[in-house]
Amino acid sequence: MEDRRFGFRTRAVHAGTPPDPATGARAQPLYLSTSFVFDSAEHAAELFSLRTYGNIYSRIGNPTVSAFEERMASLEGGLGGIATASGLAAQLVAILSLAQTGDHFVASANLYGGTVTQFTVTLRRMGIACTLAPGGAPADIAQAIRPETKAVFVETIGNPAGNIADIEALAAVAHRHGVPLIVDNTFASPALCRPIEWGADIVVHSATKYIGGHGTVIGGVLVESGAFPWGAGKHPLLAQPSPGYHDMNFVETFGEYAYLMRARAEVLRDVGACLSPMNAWLMLQGLETLAVRMPVHVENARTVARFLQGRDEVAWVSFAELESSPYRALSAKYLPDGPGSIFTFGLRGGGEAGRAFIEALELWSHLANVGDAKSLVIHPASTTHQQLSEEEMRASGVTPEMVRVSVGLEDAADLLWDLDRALHAAASQTLVTEGKP
Amino acid sequence: MILNGLSARLALLRRSRTVAMVGASNKTTRPSYFVFSYLRTHRVLEVTPINPALAEIDGIKAFPTLTAYAAERGAPDIVDVFRKPSEAAAVAREAVAVGAKAIWFQYGVIDPEAIRIADEGGLDVVVDRCIKVESARFDGGLSVGGFNSGLVTARRFRPLESEPMGRHAR
Ligand SMILES: Cc1ncc(COP(=O)(O)O)c(C=O)c1O
Numbered sequence: 001m002e003d004r005r006f007g008f009r010t011r012a013v014h015a016g017t018p019p020d021p022a023t024g025a026r027a028q029p030l031y032l033s034t035s036f037v038f039d040s041a042e043h044a045a046e047l048f049s050l051r052t053y054g055n056i057y058s059r060i061g062n063p064t065v066s067a068f069e070e071r072m073a074s075l076e077g078g079l080g081g082i083a084t085a086s087g088l089a090a091q092l093v094a095i096l097s098l099a100q101t102g103d104h105f106v107a108s109a110n111l112y113g114g115t116v117t118q119f120t121v122t123l124r125r126m127g128i129a130c131t132l133a134p135g136g137a138p139a140d141i142a143q144a145i146r147p148e149t150k151a152v153f154v155e156t157i158g159n160p161a162g163n164i165a166d167i168e169a170l171a172a173v174a175h176r177h178g179v180p181l182i183v184d185n186t187f188a189s190p191a192l193c194r195p196i197e198w199g200a201d202i203v204v205h206s207a208t209k210y211i212g213g214h215g216t217v218i219g220g221v222l223v224e225s226g227a228f229p230w231g232a233g234k235h236p237l238l239a240q241p242s243p244g245y246h247d248m249n250f251v252e253t254f255g256e257y258a259y260l261m262r263a264r265a266e267v268l269r270d271v272g273a274c275l276s277p278m279n280a281w282l283m284l285q286g287l288e289t290l291a292v293r294m295p296v297h298v299e300n301a302r303t304v305a306r307f308l309q310g311r312d313e314v315a316w317v318s319f320a321e322l323e324s325s326p327y328r329a330l331s332a333k334y335l336p337d338g339p340g341s342i343f344t345f346g347l348r349g350g351g352e353a354g355r356a357f358i359e360a361l362e363l364w365s366h367l368a369n370v371g372d373a374k375s376l377v378i379h380p381a382s383t384t385h386q387q388l389s390e391e392e393m394r395a396s397g398v399t400p401e402m403v404r405v406s407v408g409l410e411d412a413a414d415l416l417w418d419l420d421r422a423l424h425a426a427a428s429q430t431l432v433t434e435g436k437p
Numbered sequence: 438m439i440l441n442g443l444s445a446r447l448a449l450l451r452r453s454r455t456v457a458m459v460g461a462s463n464k465t466t467r468p469s470y471f472v473f474s475y476l477r478t479h480r481v482l483e484v485t486p487i488n489p490a491l492a493e494i495d496g497i498k499a500f501p502t503l504t505a506y507a508a509e510r511g512a513p514d515i516v517d518v519f520r521k522p523s524e525a526a527a528v529a530r531e532a533v534a535v536g537a538k539a540i541w542f543q544y545g546v547i548d549p550e551a552i553r554i555a556d557e558g559g560l561d562v563v564v565d566r567c568i569k570v571e572s573a574r575f576d577g578g579l580s581v582g583g584f585n586s587g588l589v590t591a592r593r594f595r596p597l598e599s600e601p602m603g604r605h606a607r
Pocket of ligand 1: 369
């Protein structure tokens with residue numbers, strides 16, 4: 001064996017999946033087994049006390065799932081990964097592994113609507129408070145940090161506002177306060193941005209999106225860098241005796257592996273939100289083509305954004321690469337290969353035109369998801385973000401006329417053909433409405 | 438020679454058979470106990486505790502010093518060091534004196550003087566790494582835990598094969 005730093009595309013195909021040692025199977029086998037036999041009573045004891053690595057029960061670990069976890073850790077440049085039942089479960093495990101009742105964390109207000117409710121409703125009910133910082137810029141975040149703050153949370157590309165996180169500056173702010181930076185990298189995928197390279201400590205994904213890539217299964221994953229000093233004083237959950245594990249001090253016993261060990265052995269174990277091996281297997285298939293899919297997503301998104309920008313029916317287009325975007329510089333820094341393919345635009349005709357536009361589309365699917373091979377479209381104010389209060393909606397960047405698109409892998413000409421038809425339909429609908437007394 | 442890189446560590450683990458662990462503890466939540474237990478039960482390497490305060494750990498006889506170990510068992514292939522950095526140089530001197538082939542300074546056991554002594558004494562030297570983690574990297578253990586082993590290969594067998602526990606009681 002020779003030391004070699006393999007490239008991203010090579011690792012997207014190979015990392016975590018050497019040939020199966022048991023059978024020689026070259027593709028990752030799908031291990032649909034709830035549990036795994038022990039070699040001996042001693043082996044069982046070593047496994048349960050975390051002194052050796054091995055499979056016990058698929059809620060805690062499974063060979064197909066760990067192959068996906070290792071590949072994600074490799075692609076994000078982290079120490080290890082933990083796969084979960086969904087993206088929201090990944091966030092929950094990430095937070096519960098470092099905070100408990102009485103603690104607090106700060107998040108950018110520009111977040112996916114489901115994340116906002118998870119943070120401000122469910123986690124709050126569990127006694128973990130969250131301050132949503134409007135704007136989400138490093139200075140806004142710094143202002144919201146308190147003595148009991150345990151982490152900072154942002155999205156690489158905000159859903160749906162399209163704001164780009166200044167990850168390097170945010171990491172500096174978080175670290176100055178002794179807390180880690182958690183980045184939801186769903187909209188970029190590791191093919192376009194690797195937050196750990198910019199100083200982030202934990203990356204979470206809704207693998208449901210670009211990672212699976214084909215709109216088939218729900219899943220999530222978190223990756224940790226192994227570089228955060230969990231023993232420095234701010235995180236007693238990791239650095240004090242843990243009643244869930246024979247009073248073990250995870251930092252003392254596992255060093256840089258402390259966070260991931262606790263996240264799996266206590267939090268994933270007890271929350272139970274594990275990823276199905278079937279879904280992990282599909283995620284692995286998705287990852288093999290991630291690095292070849294993303295440039296096509298980006299190219300199609302650029303074409304669609306430019307097309308929309310040139311249309312009279314369109315009031316604004318929020319695609320971070322456009323000259324008009326306030327996030328252009330951040331996009332050039334953190335997303336040099338393009339800011340993904342999910343963005344928003346506003347129709348001059350407002351909410352009414354938005355609905356007419358979506359109803360006139362033939363090829364674009366009207367549904368609540370993003371990051372599919374198929375092009376998708378939605379009206380956030382009446383769907384994904386409707387549970388939010390008006391104030392939260394405004395803070396998360398959602399306006400009534402906003403339409404969100406997730407540009408897929410079809411022929412760009414066909415996508416434009418359909419948009420053109422629907423824009424005409426929306427315009428005539430608006431004329432009809434405006435023509436009424 | 439100071440060993441850097443994955444393949445150098447793998448080659449060391451492959452050519453080694455015995456490990457004398459200086460500072461092995463019998464306290465079950467100590468990192469040294471975790472490492473000792475892993476090496477003992479995986480049987481890639483034959484591990485012996487070096488600790489003057491203990492007679493044995495989990496049935497494996499302990500020796501008070503490296504010198505005492507070497508007098509009975511011969512020079513160890515690897516001296517694994519779980520001591521404060523300030524005590525590492527003394528361990529390095531003893532390792533050189535007994536003719537150990539390599540010295541492995543665990544996480545945080547970083548002392549330039551100790552490294553120099555071992556290196557100039559002709560030992561292979563690994564610094565700020567864990568012998569359990571590196572074994573697990575090559576025997577598939579890290580991968581089972583969802584950790585990034587850093588390995589990419591299209592070859593079937595793991596670079597290190599540990600024996601399944603319980604079939605070969607020692
Ligand atoms: C940015 C972002 N994060 C997290 C999630 C939640 O992921 P999941 O639906 O897999 O739980 C979503 C889902 O839409 C999302 O868009």
